[in-house]
Amino acid sequence: MNLLVIRFSSAGDILLTSLFLRSLRKRFPDASIHFLTKQEFLPLVAHSPYLDRVITINSSDRRKELSQRKRTLIRELGGKYDVAYDLHNSLRSRWFRVGIAQRVEVIRKPSLRKRLLVWFKWNRLRPIVPIPELYLRVGSRDGLANDGQGLELFIGETSNPLPPLRGKPTVGFAPGARHQTKRWPPERWIALGAMLREHHQARIVLLGAPEESHLCQLIADGISNGISGGIDGDSHAETSPLNLAGETTWLQTAAALDGCDLVVTNDSAIAHLAAARKRTVVAIFGPTVQEFGFAPYGTRMAVAEVPDLPCRPCTTIGGDRCPKGHFRCMIGLQPHHVAEIIEKLKAMAG
Known part of the structure; x- marks a missing residue:
């Protein structure tokens, strides 16, 4: 056959x-x-x-x-x-x-149901059907079944580009996305990174595509400059933010994710990459919503979002600018809100 x-x-x-x-x-x-x-x-x-x-x-x-x-x-x-x-x-x-x-x-x-939710806020997408399960329905005539094992990505002999770090957590940040409105603002990433570094002595690893390298370096520099007190000199150097954006292939990025205790990401491909490698994921959703089926699947995860905004969702895939001009779905999501979600996931043991 x-x-x-x-x-x-x-x-x-x-x-x-x-x-x-x-x-x-x-x-x-x-x-x-x-x-x-x-x-x-x-x-x-x-x-x-x-x-x-x-x-x-x-x-x-x-x-x-x-x-x-x-x-x-x-x-x-x-x-x-x-x-x-x-x-x-x-x-x-x-x-x-x-x-x-x-x-x-x-x-x-x-x-059509997605457009009804975007245009008229008529939600006909409940219960939520994750995209992997929607794909599985294509094979229903042939008896395909969900084994409950989630996603997979096989990386062969690809090595982990991260230097080892013992006794302290490593957190992957993926601040990029194809569309501008799906990006949490850089200053929010900087504040969250500083919190995790100061309170947990976490190492922050920035991940993304070549065109996101500048954004990731901006965030890495901001985290380094924003840290204050509470960390001795040796630990401070050991946990300096590391920018791998544009330096790794897809499979090297996956290998780097294997070295992360937690991944914080926008609604982007890296969310699914992390899920496929069974990482704990916090996914930031702004103009899009979980009803579209793209939340991290088959892994320990949480979605960080501003609830009950009447303008959400405003798009199915993101856009260049907020159609309302206020960008509340992202600006309204504060770093301490994301930090609280991370604490609830208990992913920072190191």
Whole structure:
């Protein structure tokens, strides 16, 4: 049996397919399972033991290139796939899946219900269905079941870039996000980092993409400059903030997360990366809400948010600016509120 799973992007969504892939392999242990994605996300599935092959396309590929890729796949298989599971249901995935398999199963996205919540604040998204479980429904006809083991990311022999630190907690900060309104302000990160460093002698590790390196360095410098008293010289040096943003690959970032006792992150891919590595996660939600299904899944976690704001959610994915101009969903979330959530999680034992 030949099976194809389609999910082109983005990084977080690729990570959220891991429950589906594990369940598919358990259901069909002898099948040949292929995964179709964009080249840039190959590392996120390259080491998966549930896949026999990862097929990639380039973001720039047009219909001509995709047609050639389809013909090549069918020729190599000696026929069509038995089943294709489209976990994306985009224009590109719809075009690619035509004629590729004997049967196609397609995700049913709650797009209209999301828009109703954004536009009219009509909540038709209860109970919340996490995205990994929404993916799993695509395989319901084939008996895929939730084993309760959450997400996974396999990193092969990737080494941890963090120097060891004994007896003190390490906290990962991921202050970036693709959209500006999903970013908690830098001064809030600085204040939280100073609190954790002063009260727990925690080492703060900044994580993110190359384009977030400057933001992360700004926060690291602010934490270093803002610390006051209570820490002796040796401990102060040992727990200096470390900026790894732009210095690590996806898998090296995952390895660095393995060295963290706690991860504080915006609603971004690193939230799912941390969940896949079974870290304790505090996810900061501003313009988006948990009803969209993107809270960290299958790990110990909490969401930090400003409750009962009548303007939330204002978007399904974030934006460049607050449509109301006040940005209360992020500015209203104080560092001490996040610190209280961290204390309740008891993740700072070191």
